[in-house]
Amino acid sequence: MNEQDFLAGYDPRDYPAVAVTVDVVALTIREGALHLLLIRRGAPPYAGQWALPGGFVQPGEDLGAGARRELAEETGLGGERLRRVHLEQLGSYGAPDRDPRMRVVSVAHLAFAPDLPDPVADTDADEAAWLPVTALTSRQLAFDHGAIIADGLERARSKLEYTPLATRFLAPEFTITELRAVYETVWGHPLHAGNFHRKVLSVPGFVESTGASTERGGARGGPRAKLYRAGSARLLHPALLR
Amino acid sequence: MNEQDFLAGYDPRDYPAVAVTVDVVALTIREGALHLLLIRRGAPPYAGQWALPGGFVQPGEDLGAGARRELAEETGLGGERLRRVHLEQLGSYGAPDRDPRMRVVSVAHLAFAPDLPDPVADTDADEAAWLPVTALTSRQLAFDHGAIIADGLERARSKLEYTPLATRFLAPEFTITELRAVYETVWGHPLHAGNFHRKVLSVPGFVESTGASTERGGARGGPRAKLYRAGSARLLHPALLR
DNA sequence: TGAGTTGTTCTCAACTTGAGAGAGTGAGCG
């Protein structure tokens, strides 16, 4: 039986219940380390363990909108600052036994945000926090969220190669060195400063100059750095090499 | 309200019904043109229009398994030939009004198959056929399937850059020229034969030699071509350039 | 047998990358 037959001949509401949720792998960079937004679960299953922020898709709400709503609820973000966060669909996870209570298909999303304040505890009893990704082990994570996070991190690493999305981890104006720090943090290895500089400026539309420079030199000396903002390119040609 | 609260305090079965389907963008190459498996709908909505093969996720069935089942049902494929088809998740489509009857979230998949026989009409009244992608206009396509197909084609084009999946459009043994024809068909422009040859052989693990050659030269002359099979690489480093 | 096509290898210029060096700026310290 295929979809067409089914929907023509049956009332879909009779079909075994499937719940659809959106989950968000929200990444940011704090103190030179990649951090992830997690919620400590207050109730079983997996009580006391960390889970991705997420929830049911609301009626009338598109998947991406649901993910952005979940992100807003857990970070307290809104307006322009919420709009600047990059959000893309990561993939759907629907193994039959991934939630012990019922069939749940989760549409995971991936978000890149600049360094954000710690989430304020809202009405939820659950605790939300930015945790360094290096501190995570699958055992502490609820459901299949360890696998989702691993997929999200790999997606993030490869997206930095061929898109300018690294800029989404930074303030609207940034230096080339700050941009390089994003790459080094996400990719996990140092890059050659001179070559990185040359490459970023040579890829069309990656960054554009603001004409301004930082107010001060680096913390331990050095000249003031030129400030750039994100350019208009949505893809980097040619791509950076990891 | 988040997922945790919700599932702890409510019976999810009370939640507004959402149906989850899997759809498959199945691509193959026939006579030098990219073709797509489509089903002509017999019943409203969109009766008479073309739709992607797909259907409801069955209880106990993972998303990828559902997609492979749908592919098997519509192509009549099974066993080793089904297993050789590449299948990956493309993305989920859940706009609230994408199906006029109820909320349907569709998890779209992308398949690459070698040239397959025309689908045999099975018990379904619906007609299944491989159609050239150039012949499609959104108006003839049901639901949001035009957008899903467009996303699938773009995914296919980019996957050929950095994976060896082009080999999945071919028989287990193939010539470099046949492989180049896959790239030219999917990317839509001719490639330099000599440079393509050099590149394919220089990327580690892309192809491995069988030692054998074709029985005959080309249809209009030329030497016998060496035969290769897919190598062990799952990613191409460095990637091909479109 | 001859004409034309094709698979494969080669050549060479243009471009890109990786590694290192160095000029010049500015913070912090004694």
Added chain:
DNA sequence: CGCTCACTCTCTCAAGTTGAGAACAACTCA
């Protein structure tokens, strides 16, 4: 105040990759 050192940014050069074309042998068809 002036020294030191970290830092930004530019430059150089060798090694590698790409794009375009040519060469040539193997082959089919007429």
